Amino acid sequence: MKETQLGSLLRPVRAGNAFEETVERLLQAIKLGVVPHGERLPSERDLAVHLGISRVTLREAIRSLQEAGYLDVRRGRYGGAFVVYLPPEPGHGDLAEAVNQMGAGDLADALTFRMAVECGAAQILATVTLDSAQRAMLLRRLAEVNAAAPADYRRLDTAFHLSIAELTGSPLLAAACADARLRVTDLLNAIPVLGPNIAHAATQHQAIVSAILAGDPDGAARAVAEHLEGTAALLRGFLA
Amino acid sequence: MKETQLGSLLRPVRAGNAFEETVERLLQAIKLGVVPHGERLPSERDLAVHLGISRVTLREAIRSLQEAGYLDVRRGRYGGAFVVYLPPEPGHGDLAEAVNQMGAGDLADALTFRMAVECGAAQILATVTLDSAQRAMLLRRLAEVNAAAPADYRRLDTAFHLSIAELTGSPLLAAACADARLRVTDLLNAIPVLGPNIAHAATQHQAIVSAILAGDPDGAARAVAEHLEGTAALLRGFLA
DNA sequence: CTTCTACGGTATGAAAAAATACCAATGAAG
């Protein structure tokens, strides 16, 4: 077997230290709106268990996010770590900085990865027969993103995309899609949300859902590919 | 956003301790034949850097694999950790034990995940124009697996599948496919490699390559889906 | 106003992991 494949298997077992990874994870959960402004994070004890780290390490991460102004930590019963973060005005993030931070090669990698896992997820979801609750969930998420206020658009768009992966019932796949999304969050936040783009995206979202509900794997994968290619092209356009 | 999505983002940042993860990773590299019988692992110093761990931790992992009989460690210049592992006779592994070790739910998760990422990789590879070297690589891997001796079949099959992901140029995607494969290795090693199955697989491998080279994303994804569904069905059959 | 209790805050010791430096062996090259 070639050395190239050795790299895929003998890659790092550890992305970084526990503290830094935890900060990054929590920050992304905040920026993605998984825990919206004003809401509370799970308690330190619960969160430490979910993240698989000690409470001490988690507290260090929370403290740094508090000092950075992302969290308001209150003690006592009914206290906790409350999110203080309003999504940036679309288009006002620093795109160049975000790209420089990750590198052009990493960007291509992230976009390719996202394309693969999201297409795969949609394709799979189209092959299984969904029960009524699952269909309702998918349609609700679609309706929410279509009715979203500009400030909530990214958050609900994220929720829609993640729902597709989660409905497959595969935690591994859901995690992969979440990871893929995280890698392009800063970039997406930095580009404007324009009316025509939203309308276009709405059409594509509808096409994705239709193909999934119709049990058309090829169509679902193609619809997701077209949709993601659109945002990828938008990103590349703003860079050139 | 729903709590279900919270789980995808606030999942563990650490899969386990560094030692155990390293043992697992090295063991899979050996079982997959990435480093074949008689070959040498990279030096401890190099390997520690690649795996992102300290040499101390790596040595503990190597030591346990040595004690388990997978490695022959020799010191001095031109020494190193040499692989001592001959692939098991197909069909003689303990399938029930392998399944019990991971659980039925985990198995379904792993199969779904693999389906998604490999379909996605093939789909993407079919959309890019490959240069002659890349086409040659793909065809060579196809020829190798078709000409494989039974003892080498799994190894070359793995190499073929991983090549598709690697040719996309996305390390993230390659890592995801490698990870997906790792999760079903023990299971695949436990089922027999029968003549009809090999012939069938060869046809499907050919179809995958043809679709990729023809620039047919839908066809490539469909071909991979059919192929993987075959092995998945085989696995389920042996379980029932 | 008192109580109860779920939360964050703090302290301490153990264990895991890392960083660094140095020792020992091997075998090809000269």
Place this chain on the structure above:
DNA sequence: CTTCATTGGTATTTTTTCATACCGTAGAAG
């Protein structure tokens, strides 16, 4: 045979992470 570079082997110290126990606070419930 001698040299010497490359490899595994060992020891030491520091940093990170974890486990555990306990303290302080706030706010709803009575």
